[in-house]
Amino acid sequence: MGLKANEVGEIGIIRRIAQILGSKYLGDDCAVLDNGVDYLVVTTDMLHRTTDFPREMSGEDIGWMSVAVSLSDVAAMGARPTGVVAAMGIPGETEMSFIEGIARGMRDCARAYGTEVVGGDTDQHAELTIVTTALGRVDKDKVKLRSGAKVGDLLCVTGYLGTPAAAYKVLIEGREAPEEDKKVLIDGFFRPKPRIEEGVRLSKYPEVTAMMDVSDGLGKSIFELSSSSHVGFLVDADRLPVREEAKKLAKDRGELLDMAICFGGEFELLFTMSPTGLDKVKDVEYTVIGRVVPEGLTLDDSGARRPITCRGYEHLRKKRDTMH
Amino acid sequence: MGLKANEVGEIGIIRRIAQILGSKYLGDDCAVLDNGVDYLVVTTDMLHRTTDFPREMSGEDIGWMSVAVSLSDVAAMGARPTGVVAAMGIPGETEMSFIEGIARGMRDCARAYGTEVVGGDTDQHAELTIVTTALGRVDKDKVKLRSGAKVGDLLCVTGYLGTPAAAYKVLIEGREAPEEDKKVLIDGFFRPKPRIEEGVRLSKYPEVTAMMDVSDGLGKSIFELSSSSHVGFLVDADRLPVREEAKKLAKDRGELLDMAICFGGEFELLFTMSPTGLDKVKDVEYTVIGRVVPEGLTLDDSGARRPITCRGYEHLRKKRDTMH
Known part of the structure; x- marks a missing residue:
């Protein structure tokens, strides 16, 4: 039997996936795509109930944080957000009021930073799982990467x-x-x-x-x-x-x-x-x-x-x- | 106690979320964002091992299908894909060779349709969960929506x-x-x-x-x-x-x-x-x-x-x- 995921660890898994998917997969907070006049940046983040949301969080908190984590990656590129999509895996026994709270938190966070949740997907899942993907745009001569630090800075x-x-x-x-x-x-x-x-x-x-x-x-x-x-x-x-x-x-x-x-x-x-x-x-x-x-x-x-x-x-x- | 998710059903949940998030959330296979000279389209899809991937599927099959499901939404808008990001929730006991198969299947599907997996996220999860988000571009006068069908067509x-x-x-x-x-x-x-x-x-x-x-x-x-x-x-x-x-x-x-x-x-x-x-x-x-x-x-x-x-x-x- 070969190695298992928990024997390799997250960094090892990501490195191996990046070797297969190519160099663009790794590097910055967002992937950078040529959009003609400017760059389009895109980031995706997966959050789970047991590992990312302490049980004291309200639905609104969870929705806010889910959008904030992706918008933060857009901010890190020097970009302005242009849209967010959110996929939600929801346990069947979740209260609708809690789900509505998540949606309100998402909406409020997106609006607070000048953007909107423009689409999504929902599915049944044993554990609450939220994946947000944020898009942004930045002028080509203004994008900030992780690779430019110089000795003396x-x-x-x-x-x-x-x-x-x-x-x-x-x-x-x-x-x-x-x-x-x-x-x-x-x-x-x-x-x-x-x-x-x-x-x-x-x-x-x-x-x-x-x-x-x-x-x-x-x-x-x-x-x-x-x-x-x-x-x-x-x-x-x-x-x-x-x-x-x-x-x-x-x-x-x-x-x-x-x-x-x-x-x-x-x-x-x-x-x-x-x-x-x-x-x-x-x-x-x-x-x-x-x-x-x-x-x-x-x-x-x-x-x-x-x-x-x-x-x-x-x-x-x-x-x-x-x-x- | 209020209503629970499994009492409301997926369509009911999506309708309620759309009421909160606004009209853009619902409608077409992709959300449509103004991108200046053209439209940017974006779609996100969540797939799970138990509900979406029969156990006979190989890692390569799962990776291929995960990217294909989002690219199909881009195709439905008349758009050409410009990038895919993929978030993966991976059970700790998953064989690395299986994970590598998923990455190869994703890569092969993206390349077969002229695009790339440009970024992603990985996380531990009890059940294999893959969320792909695909981007595409289409001329403003060529985008196809669900709303244009006319009697006699x-x-x-x-x-x-x-x-x-x-x-x-x-x-x-x-x-x-x-x-x-x-x-x-x-x-x-x-x-x-x-x-x-x-x-x-x-x-x-x-x-x-x-x-x-x-x-x-x-x-x-x-x-x-x-x-x-x-x-x-x-x-x-x-x-x-x-x-x-x-x-x-x-x-x-x-x-x-x-x-x-x-x-x-x-x-x-x-x-x-x-x-x-x-x-x-x-x-x-x-x-x-x-x-x-x-x-x-x-x-x-x-x-x-x-x-x-x-x-x-x-x-x-x-x-x-x-x-x-």
Whole structure:
């Protein structure tokens, strides 16, 4: 008998599929198709009840997140979304009110970012399964890929890191926190905000050399950037932007850094930028968290340097065990 | 407690979702997006191991069918495919050689119709689940919708009807047939051929007034055309094109008509055409099977008329019971 999927793991499976399907299959947050005057970008994401939606999520939360995860990939290319389609596998015993909630959440998220759910498919399935596919368009000279990072560039991120990790500790581990803090953290986890406007603005600057989203965690994201751009990263622990509510929740500095680097689930944009961009990029809020170096993925924690080893969770090996 | 999904049924669920998501959600085989110089069409289809892939299918067959089902929707719009993305939920105990077979089948089907699988997502799932999304482009003045059928038009179909139904009887019911016949029928079922070239050719003719594919069966398809175009259909039973191998397999005329009208699973194009098209459309093989009438879905069986009641299987209510 040959190898099985769970012995190979998600990354191994994707590599093997990419070998068969060709080079376009791998690489960026979206596939890029020539559309004549501009590029069409397209991304597809599969989410499941047991692995992606904590049971505390409402139908509306699930619908919102399902669309947000794909829109975030469109944002990562510097593109503006032009449409979303959604396939839903629904268990027969699901309440109709819950399904309607999912549809409302999808609609609200799409509209909040200037687009629409234009089509879909439904089918019976033992486990709630949602696959969203988002389309976007971007000028050919503005598209941002993962492959453009250059040694000497700054590493930057929008918004905050570690919010879903903190929310997870509240929800799943029962970690204590003030009610207001819990609300902020859980809302950040359940209602992620894809950075469409930020992505479109950043796309205008040639100083922005590479971009992706951090939905699989900062650690895995810089690993992907380093693979695509053939560079390394030096991340400054002191600069990682973490919400006060999440900072207060962390037991110690080790856990705080783990939350910010290894968990994922937030849809911020991670990008590299020539230092000359510092004086130019004024219309997007971001934090410089490190810089591009020739090799290695290294965390500088107040002078102590150590390798960044977390690569985000791999669904097929571990993800099933992490959520419930 | 409110209504549950299996009490409402697939059509009811889709209607409710469409009410929430807006009018674009329903209607044609693909959603149609303005792409400047032309239209972009997009379709998404969810398939599952237990309901859509008989266990006799190889990985290659499954991959081929998964891409073919979406390309058929692109063909139905008169569009040429420009890319496919595929999300796969894979059980952990799946053999890697089987997964590789799926990828090869996807690649081969996409290439056979001039396109590529350009991206995807993989995830762990209890049941093999594949969601393909296909994109295509079509000139604005050539797109074919379901809504253009006019009283007096001819009803036409490419290729044959009833092949998957006959293959199903061989595979699942153990119906006896010569080995050569079995091979033809099963190949027709497992390796459907989306009618891309035929769709593109038909799109050039203004005489072709409405088009869709018959993947859910002829009965359901004319129901959909009648709803969109506000017309009825009179179908001539003697004209239904059925392969000799399938005809020989049918126990009696009733079963033969049921196979041709009610089963589905084949990816032929169903279209309506002004009678003036008969002398013009010479570059596509098709059969005239009836005509557009003011109302009603009626089968004329050698002069005996009866209503066509089958609407194809509804996944959430019945499909699970029909395949295994």
